[in-house]
Amino acid sequence: MKVLLTGSSGMVGKNILEHASAKDYEILTPTSSDLNLLVIDEIEKFMLANKPECIIHAAGLVGGIHANINRPFDFLANNLLMGLNLVTIAKKLGIKKFLNLGSSCMYPRNFEEAIPEKALLTGELEETNEGYAIAKVAVAKACEYISRENSNYYYKTIIPCNLYGKYDKFGDDSSHMIPAVIKKIHHAKANNIPEIEIWGDGNSRREFMYAEDLADLVFYIIP
Template sequence: MKVLLTGGSGMVGRAILAHDAAREMQIVAPTSAELDLTDRSAVMAALAAEKPDVIIHSAGRVGGIQANIAHPAAFLSENMDMGFNLVLAAREADVPRLLNLGSSCMYPHDAPNPLQEDSLGKGELEPTNEGYGLAKVAVARLCAFTTRERPDLAYKTIIPCNLYGLYDKFDPAVSHLVPAIIRKLHEARENRAETVEIWGDGTARREFMYSGDLADGVWTAVKRFDDLPGCMNMGLGYDYSINEYYEEAAKVIGFNGGFTHDLSRPTGMKQKLLAVESQTAFGWQPQTLLRDGIARTYEFFLDVVERGAA
């Protein structure tokens, strides 16, 4: 099977490429320098030349709360351009299958938890990442509309929960919660700090899955594409508070200090937990425990520090 993977140099893309199932496939994974997904003519030319059996779309502009608040227009326009160009070019090239990776940011901020797939598009998005969420919703709908109009094309969307893992971003300006915690606690331990500050009161709950587990889910979906629903959540089915992520990471890293809370800082949605009934019916579930995933990610972070890249 010939697979075209976008975002192959990102955290999710690298996890997909590192999975054992990738060895069974013929994979084309152009970098952004090799294929600019915001250039529709370039995307159309690439798909016409490669003629993949399936596309896995994992590329995108991503970042944490700070980055999303600072650059909402870029998160909206760049992610929408990339997704629309790829889906429309795939349709033009008659690519039979496309697996689009969405985001839990697609769900309305007031939707009841656990978040069910049928609540998409039925309310306002969380303001702190609205641009990113809008783009992801639009691309998912374009996939669904394409399949509705062209039943010979199966374009489906997986909606992962929040992710962390190897090749994550540890820069505080763009990092998500778990890598940000890892860096903050590592530096606190190195500097022998007595306390570490947590934004908000730490009671907001989040569901973070190890990226290697998502890669396993993606390849399972590719191999069993006909069994996959048109839109399906992919997550743990349970969550932890922000305080619990700090506590678990502190145990792994060896930080023995205390925690303070800055109540003036934004915390986002109080909870964002995905419903996993469809995933369970599909027959897949993640395997990595939180402590094990944090330990693997911390080992990678230490390698990054040694290389002077952090």
């Protein structure tokens, strides 16, 4: 089966490509210079030329708390356009299989117990990454509606928790919690700094998944 993988140069994409099951598929891995997901006409042209049978959408503008706070519009607009452009063209061209990667920030910010799937859209989103979350929810709903309207379309969204692992980002503005903390500890150790600052009040509960485990799930779900 020919599969289009967006975001192939990111952490999730690279872990998918290195998975043992990847050899069983013909995986297309265009870079952002090869295929601009913000331009819907480029997507249609690429799809017509390459004819993928399945799409794994792992691309996106991602970043840590600092980046999300300072650039909420970019995180909303870019992720919304990329996702909806892909879903729209896939549906238009009759591509029946679409696996969309969501994010745990799609769920309400204050939930006292383990979060069930039905909790989606039942409460306020985390303010610090609200723009990103809204975009992710919208694309997930688009996939849900397409499958609901026509059962021949297998458009699914998986919502992993916070990821860490090989190919993670350690930049100051783009990193998530685990790589950010690792970098701070390393810097403090190397420079004999007695303490580091970790954002938050210490009460937040976090759940993490190793990126290779997510790749396992992706190949398990692909029909």
